Amino acid sequence: MDAETFDQFIDQLRRYVRDRLIPAEKEIIETDTIPPAIIDEMREMGLFGITIPEEYGGAGMNIAQYTRTIRELAYAMPCFRSIISITIGMVTSALKNGGTREQRQEWLPKLAGGMIASFGLTEPGSGSDSAGMQTMAVRSGNGWVLNGTKRYITNAPQAEVALIMARTSREPLPKNAHVSAFIVPMNTPGITVGKSDKKMGQAASHIADVIVEDVHLPADALLGLEEGKGFITAMKSLDNGRLSVAAASVGYAQRALDSALRYANERKAFGEPIANFQLIQQMLAESDIEIYASTTMLEDAARRADAGENVLRKAAAAKVFASEACGRIVDRVVQVYGGAGYLAEYEAERFFRDARVYRIYEGTTQILQLQIAKHMLREFNAGVA
Template structure:
């Protein structure tokens, strides 16, 4: 069954509904989210009712079926508020859900994707380890055959949504890398599988309400049906493909965060006075605002172009990394400038730009650090130039 097309008119309605939901329901609760370190249940229920747990899942599996061009527009809205809200359903639509969408068997898809799209199941992407993060080739988690099943042993860290996950998408090495492939497979491991242990939620610098934790696998046994795609050698490709798409999404989130920081700064500059003069009249403040605006608009254009190239197949590697590199670094600069424009107020808890300053720092780390993005972009450009000689 092919996906029904989401037209631009359809999407405008979806986008308007999401924007209204964030403005009326989420932004007013940002303080509660930060204080309580959790997303309120009513926000979670409303997000599920709107289909946000499955906006990028194909319609045949119960999702909205948005492509990346539409998805980045939503992501820029998600970035405008607490990033924990997006994190709540981010892995379902992103790196966890997309591994199933692109590489799962029909049985695996029919079993899990409708429940993932509805929010009944929270899927978590268990890739990162103490010695393997941006480069999955360093994985040490093992999967070995034992009495006709797969035994998984190892430890994962910084796993988003682990404390509330119902399903882990687990990357494990089945053999040493050789000429036939990297020897990495991907398994579907329900959270209640004996031998799976989730640690306490991490205490992080920012993004309160977005929970992550370590996950240990100690002799966790799964059947052959848990091997995604039925192949031992698809894991590395699945990881790289899912991460590339996710990098465009993270770039769009960064643009949304930066836009919020700019808007907060503009309001502050227009309403705050020093010596009876609005600080927005001071040229050095205007210089900060101008640099922030240029960064936001440049990032927005880059994200949209990267999404277009990804969807068309023109560039699914260099453009996503370039967008993530620029936009996440830009968001950090904009957040820093926003605190500067706010002065002492920008350093106070409860002020939006203080939260944004802490929240955006993580964007330069997960789904591939800025350093890894530079290697991908630079290496890709060199290979392209070599081919053209």
């Protein structure tokens, strides 16, 4: 998307977030559901297809534009990002990177039109540890039969299609070549979606188990028609997913800080606004500094990704820093609100609950620290050799 068109889109999106989405939050929190009318509006705005190439009906945004869009959208409550980000950052990315021409032609126009998707990697006994994956795919005639259970799958209750990771070899293979990816319509016989899990926060963003029992798939359900590429494709998609979580952390941290600024100027103590107190100012300033640092890391990682660099470490670092910073910021916001910050009547406690999962999504802080260190050591040793 050219720069001028993108700027116009961002202006439109910012108005939509503030005039339409934020006023709808109270109803959404009460019902735990995004109104269908809002989802239809998001489809009409093209939000489900922002990174899909124009030839498939999308807007063709690059990664930098995508993360900027997510920052703007994430100023509102997190459910609006989650309903589109799995489709955009994970499934669409996997299809673009690893799908055949025919798979892209079949699925990308549907996703651009607003089809909701899920990404099935995590299981009851495994997440980042692919060796522990239990879901199996075995050949059956010209197709495949899948069995297993996926856990904590975002959008599962609403999804129409899922990209499901499954073993195609019982024995672990080098470079995780025992894991393949399958495009699975959610109405396929044998697919069962569990009850939506009750969560700490993030109302209307639904997660659930996906149970796969003797699910028969045609041969062309295998992403790229090639075994052993699923985990690699998943990891490449996770770079986009991690940048999306970093962008969401930045957007929501800004929302929380803006709320704290308003409250600090309205709330009076000892005859003056608490915004005049230096220790309140310190918390506000520290939060602004961390948002700036998070934004800079995010923009740098996105720019490098658009330039074709391997951004595994950079995307992980941006996600870790931005999500941890968001956690610190929403904690300060509760502190600025004081006793009111602990009450559900005020929005500070919701910010606190909503933000906590950003340090877990798409790889916990600790897993990503290990991943960053592993690649640092690998590059160091390669340089020494």
